[in-house]
Amino acid sequence: MNAQHQPTGSAYFMTAETTRPETHTLSVLVDNEPGVLARVIGLFSGRGYNIESLTVSETEHEAHLSRITIVTTATPNVLEQIKSQLERIVPVHRVVDLTVRSAELGHDKPLERELALVKVTGTNDNRVEALRLADAFRAQVIDANTEHFIFEITGRVSKIEQFISIMRPLGLVEICRTGIAAMNRGPQGM
Amino acid sequence: MAGKQMEMTGAEMVLQALKDNGVEHIFGYPGGAVLPIYDELHQQDDVEHILVRHEQGAGHMAEGYARSTGKPGVVLVTSGPGATNVVTALQDALMDSIPLVCLTGQVPTSLIGSDAFQECDTVGITRPCTKHNWLVKDVNQLSRIIHEAFRIATTGRPGPVVVDIPKDVQFATGIYTPPSPVIEQKSYQPKVSGDLDKIREAIELMAGAKRPIIYSGGGVVNSGREASQLLRELVDLTGFPITSTLMGLGAYPASGKNWMGMLGMHGTYEANMAMHDCDVMVCIGARFDDRITGRLDAFSPHSKKIHIDIDPSSINKIVRTEVGIVGDVGHVLEDMVRLWRASKKTDKSQLADWWTQIEKWRGRNSLAYASNKDVIMPQYAIQRLYELTKDRDTYITTEVGQHQMWAAQFYGFEEPNRWMTSGGLGTMGYGFPAAVGVQVAHRDSLVIDIAGDASIQMCIQEMSCAVQYGLPVKIFILNNQYMGMVRQWQQLLHGNRLSHSYTESMPDFVKLAEAYGGVGIRCEKPADLDDAIRTMIDTPQPVIFDCRVAALANCFPMIPSGKAHNDMLLPDEASDEAVANAIDAKGRALV
Numbered sequence: 001m002n003a004q005h006q007p008t009g010s011a012y013f014m015t016a017e018t019t020r021p022e023t024h025t026l027s028v029l030v031d032n033e034p035g036v037l038a039r040v041i042g043l044f045s046g047r048g049y050n051i052e053s054l055t056v057s058e059t060e061h062e063a064h065l066s067r068i069t070i071v072t073t074a075t076p077n078v079l080e081q082i083k084s085q086l087e088r089i090v091p092v093h094r095v096v097d098l099t100v101r102s103a104e105l106g107h108d109k110p111l112e113r114e115l116a117l118v119k120v121t122g123t124n125d126n127r128v129e130a131l132r133l134a135d136a137f138r139a140q141v142i143d144a145n146t147e148h149f150i151f152e153i154t155g156r157v158s159k160i161e162q163f164i165s166i167m168r169p170l171g172l173v174e175i176c177r178t179g180i181a182a183m184n185r186g187p188q189g190m
Numbered sequence: 191m192a193g194k195q196m197e198m199t200g201a202e203m204v205l206q207a208l209k210d211n212g213v214e215h216i217f218g219y220p221g222g223a224v225l226p227i228y229d230e231l232h233q234q235d236d237v238e239h240i241l242v243r244h245e246q247g248a249g250h251m252a253e254g255y256a257r258s259t260g261k262p263g264v265v266l267v268t269s270g271p272g273a274t275n276v277v278t279a280l281q282d283a284l285m286d287s288i289p290l291v292c293l294t295g296q297v298p299t300s301l302i303g304s305d306a307f308q309e310c311d312t313v314g315i316t317r318p319c320t321k322h323n324w325l326v327k328d329v330n331q332l333s334r335i336i337h338e339a340f341r342i343a344t345t346g347r348p349g350p351v352v353v354d355i356p357k358d359v360q361f362a363t364g365i366y367t368p369p370s371p372v373i374e375q376k377s378y379q380p381k382v383s384g385d386l387d388k389i390r391e392a393i394e395l396m397a398g399a400k401r402p403i404i405y406s407g408g409g410v411v412n413s414g415r416e417a418s419q420l421l422r423e424l425v426d427l428t429g430f431p432i433t434s435t436l437m438g439l440g441a442y443p444a445s446g447k448n449w450m451g452m453l454g455m456h457g458t459y460e461a462n463m464a465m466h467d468c469d470v471m472v473c474i475g476a477r478f479d480d481r482i483t484g485r486l487d488a489f490s491p492h493s494k495k496i497h498i499d500i501d502p503s504s505i506n507k508i509v510r511t512e513v514g515i516v517g518d519v520g521h522v523l524e525d526m527v528r529l530w531r532a533s534k535k536t537d538k539s540q541l542a543d544w545w546t547q548i549e550k551w552r553g554r555n556s557l558a559y560a561s562n563k564d565v566i567m568p569q570y571a572i573q574r575l576y577e578l579t580k581d582r583d584t585y586i587t588t589e590v591g592q593h594q595m596w597a598a599q600f601y602g603f604e605e606p607n608r609w610m611t612s613g614g615l616g617t618m619g620y621g622f623p624a625a626v627g628v629q630v631a632h633r634d635s636l637v638i639d640i641a642g643d644a645s646i647q648m649c650i651q652e653m654s655c656a657v658q659y660g661l662p663v664k665i666f667i668l669n670n671q672y673m674g675m676v677r678q679w680q681q682l683l684h685g686n687r688l689s690h691s692y693t694e695s696m697p698d699f700v701k702l703a704e705a706y707g708g709v710g711i712r713c714e715k716p717a718d719l720d721d722a723i724r725t726m727i728d729t730p731q732p733v734i735f736d737c738r739v740a741a742l743a744n745c746f747p748m749i750p751s752g753k754a755h756n757d758m759l760l761p762d763e764a765s766d767e768a769v770a771n772a773i774d775a776k777g778r779a780l781v
Contacts (some may be wrong), residue, residue, distance in 0.1 A: 084502050161516065
């Protein structure tokens, strides 16, 4: 579903949405308890918001806190709603719109990184070429035999996508991506 | 007992936690997965259990109980179908912000996920229709979770919560912890006090207003009696006209001189026109629902808007506001009234032109209807019911449809918590069980469910419950043999093709009442109505009152779909042709 094409809640809202959708990265700090992820993604599907990327893992074991990183695209009004709606969820501690925060801090955008595992199968020239390109992208070989490589690559989304598209004609057979991990530059914490 | 830790079974903990949270009544239905709790219920007298006939009834009873007392309503049902049957009531409570604590039985933890008998994923099913829910897997967490459930249901924006308790947890023994005044929870901390700078900003806007309006909602009622008192003070101090949503009726008295009647789709002409033309709108505990705003791009185009709401997500959700104040209505109004008193000497004369305009609109008499000597007009029936019950200790509930709108238009509410209706979800079948719940809390009061002939049949089985507990609820059916609001919309939208909106086989409501052990009354003539209503009031048993009304009456005034507040269909203009052409092709697609 595309939130930006949806009315903001009223059956009577018939004018087309004129504001442009923006892509934002949200960090959501939650109690690490059963069902919390279902609450967050249920909110997105139930209210028709987009999820472009979603990453979740426990970050503070002692305090039972997990950090969910969500990339979403919506109009500014809907982005404000998404933040408010997330904050209503009982086990949610904090919601930070990293994109807004980075602008406040005077940065272009938050630091965003993704990790991908890419399996390439091939022989002869393709194999040599894959290895050469992987080196250029600073991808590491984490498994290999005479017929395949598995590369581990970390970086911006654009870099990973570029790497994958280059590998495609060289015998790419499998991809696994983590989704985006993100935080803001500078000494301040979230 | 309270104040120190004790060892007991999970089932005992449930009862102890209910008592420690001040619960006197619960509504429920037994089944395999809650038998240990029912066994404990059997062995104590502090908590009275009301046995319903369908779990949906238990949910609505608890809603009526909660809405009329300000206390949380408590429901106890079994696993599987018990839990799924209560889902409608949970969603209803979520949309109308009613505090409910619903305890559900669950199959033993070892069987969860095995498709066991009467198993369902209760927390999964109820996740989107509750404020929060829990599956209790450890008996030592049970008491803490139940206390937390009460806190979450009743604080902030109230709402329903579910605690799902597997049967083995009910049998297991563990340590009971009493409710603690110190709150350990870090994530959920609702804000009750409003930002003072924002309140000052709001007061500045209000003081400069030439055409102000107060638009209040159910949040005022939820905030407590004090909030309604403060709202009345604010209206007196400022001299502003006031309108209210369906859910907010009674917070400001219908007899108050600044009252304009309800607003919205079936609101009065003066309320809707004033909303459209105002320069400052003060929205207090309401949420700009689509039944209120009508066409959004034409909604109150020239006003600056102030919005007070305890839920930050309500502010700027539908309508952008200039001043958004997050806080409990009671707390914010207290500051607002105090600051207004301290700083503003109100010059009410600057509102004189505005009031003159409002009086002109009022002169349109938008609730007028053609009276009839032979047939009871539904509006007339509500007016007579109001006149004959207004001096009594009366609570009104409704089902959903035309009768609900007529009740809202023609029954004058003077106090909050006296009016129970399903606003957000629009649940047919809500009113009667809600009335039973109200009667449980107010045994000596007159509790009337204003019903329609279609809605009442959705939860009629609770007659059996009302009779069992001697709860003399009165069901006042405006019987027109149609699903009246559906028929009205078919007339407006679909060329008067009345597809399945006529009930060809109607039960004999008098005999039905008698079959259940209640009393049935039928009235067909306007001349007999007053005496029949008096008989109903004086009957000490549950009554089904079959009031035969004009079959094809429409509910006006009305803002047709896709139209703005200043584009209402008024009763004197609603010829058959006007009705047939009121909604264009675009509006037809809307609800």
